[in-house]
Amino acid sequence: MKKTQKGILVFLVLLIFACSQERLFPVSTESEDLSKVNFVDAKNTLVDLGPKSEKLTIKNESQIPIITKNGNRIYLYQYHLATLDGKSVSYPYDVEIIELGSLKDMILFDKPTVSYGKILSTAGSFYLNATKDQNQLKISNLSYPSIQYRSNFGLDRDMNLFYGELNKENQFNWFPTKEIDTGGGPIQSREGLSISDDFYYIFPSTLGWINVDKFVNVATEKTTMVFKSLVPDLEKIALFVVLPEINSVMHVYSGKSFEIPVGMMANIMAVAKDTEGQYFSYIEKVKVKKGLTVEIKLSKTTEAELINALKVYE
Amino acid sequence: MAIGGGGSYNFPLESSGFNFKAMFPLTQKLQALPGFRYYPTSNAVSEYFGSLQVNYLILNSFRSKSYNKAIFNSNLPALYTLASFEYNHWLNYQPTKNTKAKENNFLGLVGAGIAYGRQSIRIYAELKYNPLWNESNTDFGVMVFPGFFKLKNSQLDCPKIK
Numbered sequence A: 001m002k003k004t005q006k007g008i009l010v011f012l013v014l015l016i017f018a019c020s021q022e023r024l025f026p027v028s029t030e031s032e033d034l035s036k037v038n039f040v041d042a043k044n045t046l047v048d049l050g051p052k053s054e055k056l057t058i059k060n061e062s063q064i065p066i067i068t069k070n071g072n073r074i075y076l077y078q079y080h081l082a083t084l085d086g087k088s089v090s091y092p093y094d095v096e097i098i099e100l101g102s103l104k105d106m107i108l109f110d111k112p113t114v115s116y117g118k119i120l121s122t123a124g125s126f127y128l129n130a131t132k133d134q135n136q137l138k139i140s141n142l143s144y145p146s147i148q149y150r151s152n153f154g155l156d157r158d159m160n161l162f163y164g165e166l167n168k169e170n171q172f173n174w175f176p177t178k179e180i181d182t183g184g185g186p187i188q189s190r191e192g193l194s195i196s197d198d199f200y201y202i203f204p205s206t207l208g209w210i211n212v213d214k215f216v217n218v219a220t221e222k223t224t225m226v227f228k229s230l231v232p233d234l235e236k237i238a239l240f241v242v243l244p245e246i247n248s249v250m251h252v253y254s255g256k257s258f259e260i261p262v263g264m265m266a267n268i269m270a271v272a273k274d275t276e277g278q279y280f281s282y283i284e285k286v287k288v289k290k291g292l293t294v295e296i297k298l299s300k301t302t303e304a305e306l307i308n309a310l311k312v313y314e
Numbered sequence B: 001m002a003i004g005g006g007g008s009y010n011f012p013l014e015s016s017g018f019n020f021k022a023m024f025p026l027t028q029k030l031q032a033l034p035g036f037r038y039y040p041t042s043n044a045v046s047e048y049f050g051s052l053q054v055n056y057l058i059l060n061s062f063r064s065k066s067y068n069k070a071i072f073n074s075n076l077p078a079l080y081t082l083a084s085f086e087y088n089h090w091l092n093y094q095p096t097k098n099t100k101a102k103e104n105n106f107l108g109l110v111g112a113g114i115a116y117g118r119q120s121i122r123i124y125a126e127l128k129y130n131p132l133w134n135e136s137n138t139d140f141g142v143m144v145f146p147g148f149f150k151l152k153n154s155q156l157d158c159p160k161i162k
Helices: A003-017 A103-108 A303-313
Strands: A054-058 A073-075 A081-083 A093-100 A118-132 A135-139 A146-149 A160-166 A172-176 A188-190 A193-195 A200-202 A208-215 A226-228 A238-243 A248-251 A265-273 A279-287 A293-295 A299-301 B002-010 B015-025 B030-039 B047-059 B062-065 B070-072 B078-090 B104-117 B121-130 B135-144
Touching: A081 A118, A093 A103, A103 A118, A103 A238, A103 A248, A103 A303, A118 A146, A118 A248, A172 A208, A200 A208, A279 A303, A299 A303, B002 B030, B002 B121, B015 B047, B015 B135, B047 B104, B078 B121, B104 B135
Parallel strands: A226 A293
Antiparallel strands: A054 A093, A073 A146, A081 A135, A093 A118, A118 A135, A118 A208, A146 A200, A160 A172, A160 A208, A188 A193, A193 A200, A238 A248, A238 A265, A265 A279, A279 A299, B002 B015, B002 B135, B015 B030, B030 B047, B047 B078, B062 B070, B078 B104, B104 B121, B121 B135
16 A cells, blocks of 8 residues: 555544543533532432422223333233232232433433443343332232333443442442343343343342443443533532443542543543532543543533533433 | 435534535536535434535546536546535524534535436545534435436437438
8 A cells, every 4th residue: 555545644643632521511601600600419409300290090900011212112010019018919009100211311311321330231120110199019029020221322231130229328220130141042041131133121129220231341440431521510510421433321429439440432521510500611632641630610501501511421 | 517415414413404405517527516405404413504515526427518418437436525615504593512512604625425226327425624613514315317217319409310
């Protein structure tokens, strides 16, 4: 290959990586003095921005399967449910469903894909709950409901089922179910999860937050990222690191991320809100490297602009 | 000349759109391409570009050209560098971190492309870089050379010498 052609090839490769996303990030034209702004606590920043829950009353079997907004099918019959003291349940009962089918949904609903500090690659998560006469129900020990779930991220046969919980630090965490070795075959089964050619079939043993995930196993070195903000304090900022390459998002607590593979492209998404409902944001794309410190510089934004900037994670 | 169109993609903004262009051979190595590129409102940034692009063929130039035909030397891919002068109108403009980007902009882009196919129809793919905004995008599509679609025996239309 001639020198000129080689040069052009190198130039083309370089220009794909030499890219700025600045036009995605709106700024206010007004000068801002953030020190005078009363920010709400980070945990209240994204309230109301996430996908709305579906609530319905199941009066009889003809309403089953429940077909969700995203087209998933939930087979939750009365015999799948019991009261908390173990008594059987009859129709009607109330069901609540929240589907987080994209990284955007997970950011807005503050449901990062992390399990005990390790990042997960997700195929989607959702919330399923049932009550009767406003009393909490549980899954019966006799039989588990089933959910036919189509993931926006495609099918991955290494996925497992995880359940969500708040840990002692009040941080959201996914804990894995046990992996079952089925010896291969067309349909692979793990505890509570089967994978066919088109769908995940989920058999949850508990109500609440459910996630189809896998741990990210990459051979490369991992590191943490450090975040700083002069105004406001980090505790007032809902701070996320999005890893689109592996369908993963983490919430950064106390200014330090969990471990991320070195060399991976990470999108930083920081959001804060003041007591009057004004949003502020900061977004930056970085390549993960050792000793990386990111300074968060918030600027005013609107709810619509914020949602628009998250479109890339749909 | 040739006319064509296809898809466009802005890498950093992850915007998808489409492009139309015409091609006029200027010399055996130079082509002029007026064009239009549009990113619809389904993208975070919706905008359109009117452009005048000049391609410089570095591999497989024209053997000959006429008012309606441009014949490539061979069926090898044509590799070219390009420079494009563009007018941009950002449809859903708002002030952003990129303070150089306004609602209406005049831009210069550089890049390279490849075209491959027959003399009558060729596919193309181009990578362009906008140094002012530090953004890169690709245009790809199909270019049709209508001059080659005339009937093979069209010369029969010419007056016969008796």
